Amino acid sequence: MKLPILLFFLSAFCYSQSQEYPKNYFRSPLDIPLYASGSFGELRGNHFHSGLDLKTQQREGLKVFAVADGYVSRIKISEGGYGKALYITHPNGFTSVYGHLKKFNGAIADFVRKRQYAEKSYEIEIFPLSDELKITKDQIVAFSGNSGSSGGPHLHFEIRDSKTEQIINPMFFGFDIQMPDTKAPVINDLVAYAIGDSSVVNSSQRTIPVNLSLQSDGSYLANKVFAKGNIGFGVNTYDLSDNNFNWNGIYKAETFLNGSRLFKYEFEKFAFDETRYINNFIDYYRYKTIKQSIQKLFFKRNYPFSLVSGNKQSGQISVLPNQTWSYRVEVSDFHGNKRVINVPIHYSDAAATIPKEEKKTPYFVKSGNDNNYTKDNVSVFIPENAFYDDFYMNFEVKENVLYLHDETVPVHKNLTVTFDVSEIPNLNREKTFISRMDGNKPEYFTTYKKGNLFSIRAKDLGKFLLMTDTVAPKIYRPNFSEGSSLDKADSLSIHMRDELSGIKEYNGYLNGKWILMEYDFKTKSLTHYFSEAVYDEGKNELKVVVSDKMGNSTIFETHFFKTKNQSSVEKTN
Structure with a gap:
């Protein structure tokens, strides 16, 4: 009876593992082929990328679909960050996130607009109740855009654990099937580190590049490394995928010493309060000085970042006399495409000809x-x-x-x-x-x-x-001249900037009534859409008030004419 019982528990374990992330529950948020311009865990400034950046064919306005049934649990509009972002909580314990949107759709758009006018603010954050904005799978919830700190039109897409709010790699939910990949990662550089005052690697106590040669089987062979004391390695690498020219982040890195695993990390999930640990995960000095992103394959002392803290060993190699070592680095993408670096390590008692660079100070x-x-x-x-x-x-x-x-x-x-x-x-x-x-x-x-x-x-x-800062902000370059007719225009816009402390607050008024003006910090522009139907028939007085963070304010006033029945926006809506 023992063997069947054992098989039962093994099969149950495997089943639970495969069901942890449902593969067929979520549909694609877009109705076009999926290509990623940014991968999960990709290295970014001060943070790891928390989702997939999905290409939208270099344009805005594509339909964004709810990936499953659920309800809108959060809406956030900010000048930077995700810009216009939507969060949908699903009954299976996960939440999907859609960022850099151009606009929301239907009841969601009405809900947001009502709150913005109530709060008299473009930037808002709302947490609707579970019965306020129910969503069905395939529903068009928004349209893709370029809002916030986006560098170009795309959809930022995430999946989170609804309870813990940990971000999970969307590939685990079957998106890897929609994004085929047969290309292995690319290795740009391998560097070696002498760790500790007495350590030396290739006659250096500083970080030093290791030359690589490409082998016929696609692997890399490093030049022999001569060292003593504790050493470590780091790799500069990126991933490619089919029909996609973007350089994205890898999924997994592993190292082996004489065939036994030494160190590992893989981008499955992490918490937002961990993301700044990227600055210890990479060689920060090298990144700041020569803009090279080296992922360290070791740590000097353990730190509470879940992707690396599970390693029982530090990833360092203790090079002792009369021994040689075979060190191997494997970097992989989510589809299992792998690139290997083999590094022969030999002991050498030679003194360092390149000493450690350290300037002692009283502090x-x-x-x-x-x-x-x-x-x-x-x-x-x-x-x-x-x-x-x-x-x-x-x-x-x-x-x-x-x-x-x-x-x-x-x-x-x-x-x-x-x-x-x-x-x-x-x-x-x-x-x-x-x-x-x-x-x-x-x-x-x-x-x-x-x-x-x-x-x-x-x-x-x-x-x-x-x-x-005693200088008030500047308001300039409206998209119309004073007294002109805006019958054929769907919006009005104006630019603003502040040279020192920065913009704190902005408000627009039509005929004394507060109006919604959307701020794009990339173009420094404020835009009001006439579909809001706040304007009057005939003459309209526009007033814009902008204040900086030190309380300096500027007022801009002008007027225009508008006929309601000729609004192009109202005709299309």
């Missing part, structure tokens, strides 16, 4: 501790685990400017930067904030003011200074 940051530094009128508080590693930090204050190391060291938690302004004469305190210079561009930070102390919270190092 040694122990990343596991709280740290507080003060000089002149500036102080910096660094909470424990704000950094991933210990390091010598540059900390200098000159003429009320803080030079806090540089952007090559990643920050995981907020640092608190405080300026004491009591000794600064003639300071316009109401209009002054703390800024960080991003290159030559000032970056605004919300500044908390308590007496003479001005403070901000920041997740980047660099140059910080006080800046005063």
